[in-house]
Amino acid sequence: MNLITRQNWVDNDNGLVDRRIFSDVEIYQTELKKIFARGWNFMCHESQIPESGNFFLNYIGEDQVIVVRDRNQQVQVLLNSCPHRGNTVCRADQGKTRSFFCSYHGWNFDLDGKLVGVPGFEPFYKGDLDKDKWGLAKAAQVESYKGFVFATLDPDAIALGDFLGWVGRLGLDLIAEQGDVEVVDGIQKNRIQCNWKLAVDNLFDWYHPKVSHASAIRTGIMSEESMYPMSQMVILGEYGHAIGGPGVSEDEQRRLEEKYADLYSTANLEKPKSPNSWRANQQAIQELGPVGIRSKGHPNIFPNLWVSTGGTQLCLRLPKGPLETELWWFTFVNRNLSTETKRRIIQGAIHFFGPAGMLEQDDGENWSHSTRGSRGVVTGDRPLNFRMGLGQDKVRSDQSGQSSIETVVNEHGQRWTYRSWQEWMKADNWSDLVKNHSPEPKGQV
Amino acid sequence: MPEQSNTEPSNTELSTPDLMLLQFEVEQFLYHEAKLLDERRYDEWINLLTEDIHYWMPIRRTTTTREINKEFTEPGAMAFFDDDLEMLKMRVKKMAAGNAWSEDPPSRTRHFVSNIHISGVQGDEIKVELNFHLYRTRLESEEDSWIGRRQDLIRRTDNSFMLARRHIFLEQTVILSQNMSSMF
Numbered sequence: 001m002n003l004i005t006r007q008n009w010v011d012n013d014n015g016l017v018d019r020r021i022f023s024d025v026e027i028y029q030t031e032l033k034k035i036f037a038r039g040w041n042f043m044c045h046e047s048q049i050p051e052s053g054n055f056f057l058n059y060i061g062e063d064q065v066i067v068v069r070d071r072n073q074q075v076q077v078l079l080n081s082c083p084h085r086g087n088t089v090c091r092a093d094q095g096k097t098r099s100f101f102c103s104y105h106g107w108n109f110d111l112d113g114k115l116v117g118v119p120g121f122e123p124f125y126k127g128d129l130d131k132d133k134w135g136l137a138k139a140a141q142v143e144s145y146k147g148f149v150f151a152t153l154d155p156d157a158i159a160l161g162d163f164l165g166w167v168g169r170l171g172l173d174l175i176a177e178q179g180d181v182e183v184v185d186g187i188q189k190n191r192i193q194c195n196w197k198l199a200v201d202n203l204f205d206w207y208h209p210k211v212s213h214a215s216a217i218r219t220g221i222m223s224e225e226s227m228y229p230m231s232q233m234v235i236l237g238e239y240g241h242a243i244g245g246p247g248v249s250e251d252e253q254r255r256l257e258e259k260y261a262d263l264y265s266t267a268n269l270e271k272p273k274s275p276n277s278w279r280a281n282q283q284a285i286q287e288l289g290p291v292g293i294r295s296k297g298h299p300n301i302f303p304n305l306w307v308s309t310g311g312t313q314l315c316l317r318l319p320k321g322p323l324e325t326e327l328w329w330f331t332f333v334n335r336n337l338s339t340e341t342k343r344r345i346i347q348g349a350i351h352f353f354g355p356a357g358m359l360e361q362d363d364g365e366n367w368s369h370s371t372r373g374s375r376g377v378v379t380g381d382r383p384l385n386f387r388m389g390l391g392q393d394k395v396r397s398d399q400s401g402q403s404s405i406e407t408v409v410n411e412h413g414q415r416w417t418y419r420s421w422q423e424w425m426k427a428d429n430w431s432d433l434v435k436n437h438s439p440e441p442k443g444q445v
Numbered sequence: 446m447p448e449q450s451n452t453e454p455s456n457t458e459l460s461t462p463d464l465m466l467l468q469f470e471v472e473q474f475l476y477h478e479a480k481l482l483d484e485r486r487y488d489e490w491i492n493l494l495t496e497d498i499h500y501w502m503p504i505r506r507t508t509t510t511r512e513i514n515k516e517f518t519e520p521g522a523m524a525f526f527d528d529d530l531e532m533l534k535m536r537v538k539k540m541a542a543g544n545a546w547s548e549d550p551p552s553r554t555r556h557f558v559s560n561i562h563i564s565g566v567q568g569d570e571i572k573v574e575l576n577f578h579l580y581r582t583r584l585e586s587e588e589d590s591w592i593g594r595r596q597d598l599i600r601r602t603d604n605s606f607m608l609a610r611r612h613i614f615l616e617q618t619v620i621l622s623q624n625m626s627s628m629f
Contacts, residue, residue, distance in 0.1 A: 188504060
C-alpha cells in the first residue's frame with residue numbers, strides 16, 4: 001500500500017484516497033480558493049430571472065452572490081456585500097427589485113452593482129467618495145451555455161466553453177436538448193452533515209442503489225433493473241467533468257431513431273410515453289454526438305453540479321464547512337409539454353429526490369456517517385478503497401472524437417473526480433492548471 | 446400559498462355547546478393520529494386517510510414583505526411532499542420494508558399539535574387549522590425539530606373521522622435536516 005503524503009492525498013495508481021480530505025479544515029479552505037473561487041460555478045437558469053430586476057441568491061464556495069438581470073438585460077453576478085461595512089444588500093432568496101439597498105447605512109446599488117445612492121454624500125463625505133470605485137464587486141466572468149448561467153471569481157479562468165469541454169457541454173445538453181426547458185418554481189434545499197465531495201462521489205455510484213435504496217425498490221416505485229443496470233457507459237472529460245451510469249445501446253438508439261423519426265418532423269412537441277424519444281431528434285443527435293446521444297448516466301459538472309438526467313434536474317452541492325453540505329434541487333420541464341405531462345414530471349421529481357424523496361431519504365445518513373468516519377485519529381489514517389474496475393477497462397474512441405468506457409458497475413467516475421480534484425488543488429493558478437491537468441484518458445484505464 | 450390564517454371565530458352555524466363537543470372530538474382524533482405516528486403504527490395510520498387525500502408541503506422562500514405572497518410555492522409547482530393515497534401507501538410500505546436505512550434503527554419522534562382551531566364546517570367536512578411541532582432524534586446525537594402550521598380537512602364517517610387533506614407549512618426555508626423521512 002502506498003503511503004499517501006501531504007499534497008498527495010489521492011493515489012491514482014492504486015485507487016486510494018486519504019480520508020482526511022473529507023474533514024480537514026485547511027484542505028477545505030484551500031478548496032474554497034483553488035476550486036470554487038477559481039472554477040466556473042452554476043448560478044441559475046436564465047428562465048429563473050427572465051426580466052430586468054429579477055434576482056436569485058446563490059453561492060460561489062461560501063461567497064454569497066446575487067445573480068440579477070440588469071437594465072440592459074445582461075446577467076450580472078455581484079458579491080452580496082456592501083463595500084462600506086460588508087453587510088449583505090440582498091436578503092431575499094429570489095424576487096424582483098429596482099436596486100439593492102444596504103439596510104445598515106443606506107448605500108444603494110443599481111442592478112449592475114453601481115453605487116448610485118449614498119446618504120450624507122455632501123454633508124458628511126463632502127462629496128469625497130468615488131462612487132464609480134465603490135460599487136458591489138462583480139464576478140470576474142459570467143457566461144451562459146444554452147441558458148445555464150455560470151460565473152467564476154478568477155479573471156484568468158479559461159472561457160466557459162473550454163472549461164466545460166465536450167463532456168461538460170454534453171452533461172448540460174442532456175437537459176437542454178430535451179426542448180425549450182424552464183425551471184419549475186421552487187428550489188428544494190436541505191443540509192446534510194457530510195463533506196461535499198462524498199455527495200458528488202455518490203452520483204457516479206451505481207453500486208449503492210440495490211443496498212442503499214432497497215426499501216424504495218421494495219415499494220415498486222421503480223424497477224430493480226432501472227436501479228441496478230448491468231451495463232454502464234462512463235465518459236471522462238478534462239478538468240474533472242465525468243458521466244457515469246447506464247447508456248442506451250447502439251441497437252436501441254437505432255430503434256429509437258426509426259420509431260420516432262416522424263415525431264420531430266412535425267409540430268408535435270408532446271413528450272410521448274418513452275422517456276427516450278427525444279434521442280431521435282436530429283438536432284439533439286447533432287448537438288450531443290453519436291456517443292453522447294446514448295448517455296443516460298449522471299454527469300457531474302466539476303466540481304459540484306449533478307445533472308440528474310432521470311428527472312431532468314440539477315442538484316448543486318454547496319459546501320458549508322468541511323462537515324456540512326447544502327443540496328439545492330433545480331427541476332426543469334419543457335415549456336411546450338401539456339400541463340398533465342409537466343405535472344407527472346414534477347411529481348416524479350418530488351417523489352424520488354429532495355429530502356423527502358423515496359430515494360434520497362436514505363442517502364444522507366450514509367454520507368454523514370462516511371464523513372464522520374474520516375475524523376478519528378486512527379480511523380482517518382486508513383485510506384478509502386476506490387479500486388473497482390481499476391485497470392480493467394478500455395476507453396473506446398469513436399470516429400467523431402467522442403469516447404466512452406462501456407463496462408459494468410465501476411468506480412471510474414469517482415477516481416477521475418478525485419484525480420482531477422488533486423490537480424486543481426496542486427495548481428497555483430489557471431495557467432498551471434491548463435498545463436498540468438490530465439488529458440482525456442485513452443486506452444486502458 | 447396558504448389560505449389566510451383564520452383567527453376569527455369559527456364560521457359555522459353550530460351552537461357553542463355543539464362546537465365545543467366538535468372541538469373535543471376533533472382534538473381526540475388528532476391526538477390519536479399523532480400517537481399512531483409516534484408509535485410507528487403506520488398501517489393503522491393509513492386507514493385514517495380518505496381515498497382522495499392530498500398531503501402537501503410546499504417550499505418556502507425568504508422574500509421581502511412586498512413579495513410575501515410568493516413566499517410559498519403554489520400547488521402544482523415544486524414541493525417537498527405532493528402525495529395522493531397511493532404515494533402515501535408507498536411511503537408506509539417503504540418504512541415497513543425492513544431495510545429503510547433512514548428509519549432503521551428507528552427514529553424517535555414526538556408529534557405535538559396545538560392552537561387547534563375549527564375554521565369551518567360544511568356537511569361532513571371540518572376545516573381545522575393548527576400549529577404542530579415534530580421532534581425527532583436519531584442514533585447518538587442527531588436532533589431535528591420541525592415546527593409549522595397545518596391546514597387539515599377532516600371528514601366525518603359513520604362513527605369516526607378520516608383525514609382528507611393535510612397541507613403543511615413549515616417555518617424552515619432550507620430544511621436543516623438530512624432528510625424528512627417522518628410523516629407530519
